[in-house]
Amino acid sequence: MSAAAGCSDDSADGDGGSGASLEKITYLTSFGTFGRDSYAYVALEKGYFKDAGFDVEIKPGAGSGEGIKNIVSGTAQFTPIDLTGGLIAAGGKDKTTGFTAVAAIQQRTMSAIISLEGNGINSPKDLEGKTIMDAPGSVVRTLFPTYAKLANIDDKKVTFQNGQAQTLIGTLASGKVPSIGQFVVGKPTVETVAKKNAVVLPYSDYLQDLYGNVLITSTKYATDNPEKVKKFTEALLRGLSDSIENPTEAGTIMAKYVQTAKPEGVAAELQLMGPYVKSAAAGIPVGALDAERVARSIAILQGSGQIDPGLKPEQVINFDLTPKA
Known part of the structure; x- marks a missing residue:
């Protein structure tokens, strides 16, 4: 189920051809190697990560809980998790810290x-x-x-x-x-x-305010490397936009990296995912996160007893780095 790494030549030009070496990054998918995660392989295949200065290895993830653990421990640098899972991790009984969201993948929970x-x-x-x-x-x-x-x-x-x-x-x-x-x-x-x-x-x-997956990185990496985070996010979101616009192409690309992937199945998932990525509200860019919506999500989870009072959106999301809603 593992995917091929991105660029293998450490001396290859990165950062848009500036001559700097590429930074090695481990990226985990959200959950296995389903078509819904194909956008990362599209960004890899089309050179978006390389152009942004990164040598990316994509590995299959195991869900939001494990994704957070891997980011906090430094085993991986970026992964999508469900934002609700992140809010519960940060505001529930465990009070997990050390991760921050930097972009939305889906505008509604899937x-x-x-x-x-x-x-x-x-x-x-x-x-x-x-x-x-x-x-x-x-x-x-x-x-x-x-x-x-x-x-x-x-x-x-x-x-x-x-x-x-x-x-x-x-x-x-x-x-x-x-x-x-x-x-x-x-x-x-x-x-x-x-x-x-x-x-x-x-x-x-029943839960219309909840976002779906969001891209997370470690709080330390985001604090130390804000411009790198922005570049990585932009590269990944380009792959996401391309995948939604051309699901058939994305299916073909993913099949090159994941032997078990069936191009038609990947395309079918992406067609269903499209409306979740592109908000029904006009003018909302792909990847945007809105603090007021996140606050309403927190209120819903507090009302059902899944998180304790006091959690603020900015404790889980770095709004300085996210595309603006």
């Missing part, structure tokens, strides 16, 4: 529960008495109590079972579990593997 027709799950209330398989620490799982409260689900009647990112869809297709935690963009892959119609319960039906 978290969802996915089932299959015939499994008896057609509405949120139908989840009661059922099992959901998901990876430990995934944002779908972390956010479920808040979703359940707003969707009128008794979360004590729902059982979570541990599973790994890359095996969730296959386990659902095999009939071993009735539902899985997944992003909405997983629908075409689920239907391809299961050969059945998928039933998708998007969290955004």
Whole structure:
């Protein structure tokens, strides 16, 4: 599942041809090697990272919780995490520090529960008495109590079972579990593997203020290297914009780096992801984050008891480095 590194020549010109050597960067995907993360491979393939001065190695991530740990420990320099997962990490019982968000990847949360027709799950209330398989620490799982409260689900009647990112869809297709935690963009892959119609319960039906994934780096790296962070972010967002504009091309590119990637599946995910990346509000640039929206998200999570009072948006987001909303 690992991807090829970016540029292998340390002496190659970086920083737009200034002659400086490229800085080695480890970038983790958000969750495995699904099509939703293809934009990083597009930025790599098209030389956007190299032009910005970076030699980037892309590795598969394991969800928001693990992504934060890797950034704080310095194992990786950049990764997308779900912003809600970041808020809960910073404002919940663990009070995790040492990471900061520098751009939005999706303007709305893509978290969802996915089932299959015939499994008896057609509405949120139908989840009661059922099992959901998901990876430990995934944002779908972390956010479920808040979703359940707003969707009128008794979360004590729902059982979570541990599973790994890359095996969730296959386990659902095999009939071993009735539902899985997944992003909405997983629908075409689920239907391809299961050969059945998928039933998708998007969290955004009830949690409209929540952002989806955001790009994070360590607080120290952002403080010490603000211009480098801006350059990396711009390169990644170029890849993101290209992927949304041309999903077919992105699928072909990703298949060069990830042997298991199917170009048509990548393109299908990106087509579903497009509306989440580009805000319905006119004039909002790709990557922008709005402090007032983040504050409303914090209030929602405080209201459901998932984070303690007192968390401020700027404790989790460096607004000096993010594209302006």
